[in-house]
Amino acid sequence: GRRSLSSVPGVRERTLIAIKPDGVQRRLVGQIIQRFEQRGFKLVGLKMLQVSDDLLSQHYGQLRTKPFYPGLLQYMTSGPVVAMVWEGYKVIESSRMMVGHTNPAEAQPGTVRGDFSIHVSRNVVHASDSVEGAQREIQLWFKGKELLNWECCDHASTFGL
Ligand code: UDP
DSSP: OOOOGGGSTTTTOEEEEEEOHHHHHTTOHHHHHHHHHHHTOEEEEEEEEOOOHHHHHHHTGGGTTSTTHHHHHHHHTSSOEEEEEEESTTHHHHHHHHHOOSSGGGSOBTBHHHHHOOOGGGOOEEEOOSHHHHHHHHHHHOOGGGSOOOOOTTHHHHTTO
């Protein structure tokens, strides 16, 4: 018989993707969203915000002793950020591959960073790097009611179920 789609392991996975101020200023928002849509992931949360120092220090807390940290805070508060939660099968791992290496100079062509950036200090986009990290970051950036549960009309057929 048919299994419920939500019983497939990993299919309800969610990740935080944030288009950083350089991505917004360079008008890359549409192209970046398009990549996640065309891959087949589902958008369940989306907002534009001016990030606070408080949010950033929680988000990047583990980096606070790094020499680049002050510059990172300045960069991330230099303009609006577009924050999104994307859902789908293995979305965390897949989106890290789509975003590419932290250092754009080492990012593969075809990745967001490999196509749109050259230097680690302006790498266009953030993507959660683990299940625990994604849960922590989504709770930090979004209120529960800002995340929507909805079904795509073509969702189940994508998986042949
Ligand atoms: N970063 C930087 N210089 C560095 C390393 C990192 O400015 O030498 C910034 C960069 O914006 C990066 C962020 O700090 O995306 C977080 O670093 P992390 O190692 O967590 O990489 P990510 O998960 O973003 O790929």
